[in-house]
Amino acid sequence: MTFDLAADLEERRRQHRFRYPLVMDGPCGRHARLEGRDYLNFCSNDYLGLANDPEVIAAFQQAASEWGVGSGASHLVCGHQRPHQELEEALAAHTGRERALLFSTGYMANLGVISALLGKADAVFEDRLNHASLLDGGLLSGARFRRFAHNDPLALERLLQRGEARRKLVVVDGVFSMDGDEAPLAALAEVCEANEAWLMVDDAHGLGVLDELGRGSLFAQGVNARTQILMGTLGKGLGAGGAFVAGSHELIETLIQFARTFIYTTAMPAAVAAATLVSLEKSRQENWRRQKLAELVKRFRAGASEQGYTLMASQTPIQPILIGSDADAMALSAALREKGFLITAIRPPTVPEGEARLRVTLSAAHELADVDALLTALEQCQK
Numbered sequence: 001m002t003f004d005l006a007a008d009l010e011e012r013r014r015q016h017r018f019r020y021p022l023v024m025d026g027p028c029g030r031h032a033r034l035e036g037r038d039y040l041n042f043c044s045n046d047y048l049g050l051a052n053d054p055e056v057i058a059a060f061q062q063a064a065s066e067w068g069v070g071s072g073a074s075h076l077v078c079g080h081q082r083p084h085q086e087l088e089e090a091l092a093a094h095t096g097r098e099r100a101l102l103f104s105t106g107y108m109a110n111l112g113v114i115s116a117l118l119g120k121a122d123a124v125f126e127d128r129l130n131h132a133s134l135l136d137g138g139l140l141s142g143a144r145f146r147r148f149a150h151n152d153p154l155a156l157e158r159l160l161q162r163g164e165a166r167r168k169l170v171v172v173d174g175v176f177s178m179d180g181d182e183a184p185l186a187a188l189a190e191v192c193e194a195n196e197a198w199l200m201v202d203d204a205h206g207l208g209v210l211d212e213l214g215r216g217s218l219f220a221q222g223v224n225a226r227t228q229i230l231m232g233t234l235g236k237g238l239g240a241g242g243a244f245v246a247g248s249h250e251l252i253e254t255l256i257q258f259a260r261t262f263i264y265t266t267a268m269p270a271a272v273a274a275a276t277l278v279s280l281e282k283s284r285q286e287n288w289r290r291q292k293l294a295e296l297v298k299r300f301r302a303g304a305s306e307q308g309y310t311l312m313a314s315q316t317p318i319q320p321i322l323i324g325s326d327a328d329a330m331a332l333s334a335a336l337r338e339k340g341f342l343i344t345a346i347r348p349p350t351v352p353e354g355e356a357r358l359r360v361t362l363s364a365a366h367e368l369a370d371v372d373a374l375l376t377a378l379e380q381c382q383k
């Protein structure tokens with residue numbers, strides 16, 4: 001039989017890698033409601049607690065009344081409504097760049113940018129731990145594809161100095177999504193400059209979270225002017241959905257002409273853009289959210305490492321507990337679930353073999369007492 005799907009599914013099950021979505025019966029926030037029970041939610045990417053914020057919801061409702069639900073078309077036909085334009089301008093100003101361009105998702109932004117800029121004559125250099133969408137974008141582009149050791153600018157430099165290419169693009173996560181550590185951007189920028197490469201940073205997990213105005217990794221590390229391409233998502237720290245790319249006029253014009261995932265898709269609903277405008281403003285002004293996150297991170301790290309859990313080199317709200325085997329990670333996730341905590345186990349191929357983990361994420365929606373409760377539960381699970 002050609003399509004023996006059952007065998008593949010069975011193999012997946014046998015490896016403890018079978019995945020399925022949980023059906024959530026409430027909004028994303030401090031709690032997650034499912035199967036009639038409330039859990040403390042420690043696995044969303046809603047770092048600032050804006051996904052269910054009353055002001056953001058009100059902006060969404062108001063804009064839905066005014067603009068309807070669907071945009072009705074792609075941006076280049078007639079789907080680009082005033083709120084989309086305003087959000088692009090606000091994102092450009094926020095990130096200190098000439099222009100910004102909206103995409104419907106971060107996945108599409110990454111596919112679109114890399115494949116618009118690179119072709120067979122070019123080369124793309126990616127950190128080994130880059131997000132799947134960056135890797136897929138590199139492969140889709142047809143450019144020569146090179147991966148370098150995680151957060152290792154010297155390894156990158158060796159690769160850059162080897163081969164010839166028309167264009168060289170270096171691509172990294174600003175904050176690595178499954179580890180929570182940050183790319184050494186100044187060192188990477190230096191290597192790029194010395195080798196006539198462009199630097200692209202995917203700041204899905206830095207935007208809203210890092211820098212005193214939430215402008216992300218590039219501002220936190222002082223490399224905004226040295227980074228040609230910034231990609232950010234709107235569905236994590238900003239609590240909405242969609243993504244953007246920010247850079248020079250020429251970059252954005254190029255994407256409008258050549259990024260197929262921008263051209264051939266329906267514009268996000270205007271109400272999402274309008275709601276994001278409000279959450280962006282809140283993320284700039286409400287620095288208490290970042291201060292609270294820092295407190296939660298400190299408390300969690302101190303408590304979990306004291307108990308002997310293996311944490312990762314992360315100062316961000318992504319605080320994975322490294323477990324190792326898939327089965328052990330699943331077992332700890334299930335034990336915590338029993339105690340009222342929702343934390344999904346992350347397994348290969350999302351992370352390398354033998355590095356299954358519980359990806360604990362903190363949010364400004366949490367209280368210190370929530371972290372203490374989690375620490376108590378972790379301690380009990382160890383016994």
Ligand SMILES: *Cc1c(COP(=O)(O)O)cnc(C)c1O
Binds near residue numbers: 110133202
């Ligand atoms: C989540 C994520 C994306 C994809 O963004 P979506 O808007 O969810 O499609 C891209 N890059 C990184 C690093 C991410 O974590």
